[in-house]
Amino acid sequence: MDGEKNIDSTVDTKQELCDMWGIDNKKKYVFYYDESNNCRKFWVDDSKRQFNTDYTADFVLAGVVKKVEDTVDVSLESFRKPLNLQENVKEIKFKKLYSKGDFLQCVKEERLFKTLSWIDKSSFYIHYIHVNNLFYTLVDIFDSIVAIDEIIEFGYDYYRMKSVFYCMFKDKAEALQNLMFKYKYPNLQKENIEIFCNELLLLLGSRREMKAEEKFLAGMLARASKSNELVFLHCNNDYIMQENYAEFYLDPILKYQKSKHIFDEETTVQNIVKEQIAQGENARDNFEFVKSESDIFVQLSDVVAGILGKIFKYINHTSLNQQLKDAESLSKLQKDNILLIYKLRMDAEIENRGFLHSVAPLYVIENLNRFFEIVKKVEK
Incomplete structure (x- = not known):
């Protein structure tokens, strides 16, 4: 049933x-x-x-x-x-x-x-x-670090912010692939949440040069590094997106x-x-x-x-x-x-x-x- x-x-x-x-x-x-x-x-x-x-x-x-x-x-x-x-x-x-x-x-x-x-x-x-394909897998990170109501509360559009998140990483695909391999993405172990998020932040570079939407998402990623769970990135098959x-x-x-x-x-x-x-x-x-x-x-x-x-x-x-x-x-x-x-x-x-x-x-x-x-x- x-x-x-x-x-x-x-x-x-x-x-x-x-x-x-x-x-x-x-x-x-x-x-x-x-x-x-x-x-x-x-x-x-x-x-x-x-x-x-x-x-x-x-x-x-x-x-x-x-x-x-x-x-x-x-x-x-x-x-x-x-x-x-x-x-x-x-x-x-x-x-x-x-x-x-x-x-x-x-x-x-x-x-x-x-x-x-x-x-x-x-x-x-x-x-x-x-x-x-790249967007489809990055969305799992996006939806794990920020909730829809938080995005609306800050006056942003949910779908637009997904697009911004994609653009932040699309030109860093080679480094991103290495990072995903390192942590058997999308099967991230919970003890690796902090270092995974911090390494993603390193890919993005200085926040000073970011636009407001990018700073917001980088902040959400930094906050997520201190969390105990990234809901869509656990209990999956190693490497398979x-x-x-x-x-x-x-x-x-x-x-x-x-x-x-x-x-x-x-x-x-x-x-x-x-x-x-x-x-x-x-x-x-x-x-x-x-x-x-x-x-x-x-x-x-x-x-x-x-x-x-x-x-x-x-x-x-x-x-x-x-x-x-x-x-x-x-x-x-x-x-x-x-x-x-x-x-x-x-x-x-x-x-x-x-x-x-x-x-x-x-x-x-x-x-x-x-x-x-x-x-x-x-x-x-």
């Missing part, structure tokens, strides 16, 4: 969140999914003393979505001539047909523009869940229960998802995992997930000055592709606020939106 209560209480919580954020989860949709930058587990590799994957390559579960009543009649053959696909190409795969390097290289592809244009003209919208990404597959299944969810096969994740869903009072039949070659819309989802994975990595890596320089040197096709991605995002958000979901610092989302604005100005 405990499993039942857990999964069903999660459904109730998600309904409350939908109501709070104005997300329409009553309308019936068909969602298609694929993923990019799927490292399957995010952890500190104890043999290398560093993260097991590029922490700037955000996990993306994304794709296309349409209303149930909309009929779309299309096949791989429909794309063969427009995309100039050879006869031996049996499915549309981002890595094989579109991915020619980093984001700026990918948006040089005419094939990408034709694919995104098809989505734009169809009855489909794009959707995504985007997870910044993200055991798997199943929760992000479960999220839309439970959030949009009146909709259908079709995922690309991912053996480990799909077994976990099926097991957890089956624990509910009524096992839900609103999802399935399929082989991508059998479903053209899952294949199109692979393109959406692929290019989004590229753009989030670009944003994570690139300063404002570099974005300005890059924008000035964009070709017309590059600008057309970038602005088409921008349009698809805006159309999706207008249709349903829940279609674009980022587990990431506000800083990254603002950076992305600013990049689009830069490209729009250059286009003019």
Whole structure:
């Protein structure tokens, strides 16, 4: 019965969140999914003393979505001539047909523009869940050192402060990885709380040069060094920050229960998802995992997930000055592709606020939106 209560209480919580954020989860949709930058587990590799994957390559579960009543009649053959696909190409795969390097290289592809244009003209919208791995693990420290009501009491915004905390450490990732290895993060022993917090403070440098929000958080970290517990950093597995990404597959299944969810096969994740869903009072039949070659819309989802994975990595890596320089040197096709991605995002958000979901610092989302604005100005 405990499993039942857990999964069903999660459904109730998600309904409350939908109501709070104005997300329409009553309308019936068909969602298609694929993923990019799927490292399957995010952890500190104890043999290398560093993260097991590029922490700037955000996990993306994304794709296309349409209303149930909309009929779309299309096949791989429909794309063969427009995309100039050879006869031996049996499915549309981002890595094989579109991915020619980093984001700026990918948006040089005419094939990408034709694919995104098809989505734009169809009855489909794009959707995504985007997870910044470094942010996701730093939040455990943040939520262990300060309470929401304390942040509000001092006149700060909770989500903004999470973003500030991320920015304080993002450029110190190499030293942070060594520190996490040293203390088997996120399984911190309580006797090491003081030295762990103090070493984090050393990474941040002098408080004199900090902004007010940063000083506040450094103060909370100093206070935490004298505490007996950092609630989210004990009784975990050594080094493992993200055991798997199943929760992000479960999220839309439970959030949009009146909709259908079709995922690309991912053996480990799909077994976990099926097991957890089956624990509910009524096992839900609103999802399935399929082989991508059998479903053209899952294949199109692979393109959406692929290019989004590229753009989030670009944003994570690139300063404002570099974005300005890059924008000035964009070709017309590059600008057309970038602005088409921008349009698809805006159309999706207008249709349903829940279609674009980022587990990431506000800083990254603002950076992305600013990049689009830069490209729009250059286009003019």
